[in-house]
Amino acid sequence: MPFVFDVQRAREETPGCANVLHFNNAGASLLPEPVLSATLDHLRLEAQIGGYEAADHAQEQSEHTYDAIATLLHCSRDEVALIENATRAWDMAFYGMRFQAGDRILTSIAEYASNYIAYLQVARKTGAVVEPIPNDKYGQVDVKALQSMLDERVKLISVTHVPTNGGLVNPVQAIGKLARQHAIPFLVDACQSVGQMPIDVEQIGCDMLSATGRKYLRGPRGTGFLYVRRAFLEQLEPPMLDLHAATWTTQDSYEMRPDARRFENWEGNVAGRIGLGVAVDYALNWGLENIWRHLKALAYQLRTQLSPIPGVIVHDRGVNQCGIVTFTIEGITPEEIKRQLTTEKINVSISDYNSTLLDMESRHLNKMVRASLHYYNTEEEIERFCKHIDRMAEAAF
């Protein structure tokens, strides 16, 4: 049977599709109706009966979010912590590790700025060293090079699965295999990959993985989560503890929670957490395999239609490319491209130098336009988009 994705239903269930051509899904995706209603319903309940009372009332619903994420990642619910965004989720893992002078932290060239800044801060404080793993000829983390870098001083391998600035998908499974063989902790920034493609933490072989709600999962803003493998939990010390993460037991003692929620803190956006759970269910309902297959085909189409336009350069790298498409047009700045597209109700974003400095520097790039697709985008939208790009390129050339 030919593969058919019910784009029409996806669009009917996405109110924003009526207003904008949204190619900024790597920024924040359009919410589907069920996520919107669940989130708004809870906010309304808070207004009607009180915030704590509403939380009691929705206890089951908010607990369900852990189960949904566990299903999504193929882990258990006690390995999941809900955190306000991917950065803080990642931080709770990274800053929970102990480093000493001479320890080596190996990372990817396409690493996200917030991660790299954290490595540098910890390196400064402890004398640990940060070493980017070279890329292979496709721009991916070179697994062979990584293998040759490993020794007993390597205390962490920390890699971005899908970088913010392009189609690249790093070979996390091969990296995880090496990490396991050498018993080196492995942290994955899966912020752009969760929701785009199937993620299985057992298959990847990672000890920690962080993600956000608003990007490819289509959840509300201000939501994120962290996975910590149960057997690894005791090797991490949460950098901050509060009365939710731990219990104050005597004047000079406390006990940490036994599960991954020791990385959480007490106050949170309950409506957002409920919405996140609904978003994960919604993605699971479409099927991550189906989403991935359809999304790759759409992005391929965009790349193939952009490439022949004189003056347009598509910059994506990697063997297995995802839904994020980046390009520049000779003679016109990314800001100006974005500005002109905005007047047509077309949303894109700009990937700048400082977000992925090592990668941009090595490719002599400064800024790129990022058109990130999702499964609710259509071939007609791609055509409309390319017509505008064509016009701009012609005017600029």
Ligand SMILES: *Cc1c(COP(=O)(O)O)cnc(C)c1O
């Ligand atoms: C967006 C992004 C982050 C940060 O996620 P937040 O939810 O904004 O904290 C981290 N890593 C990558 C690769 C990203 O694209």
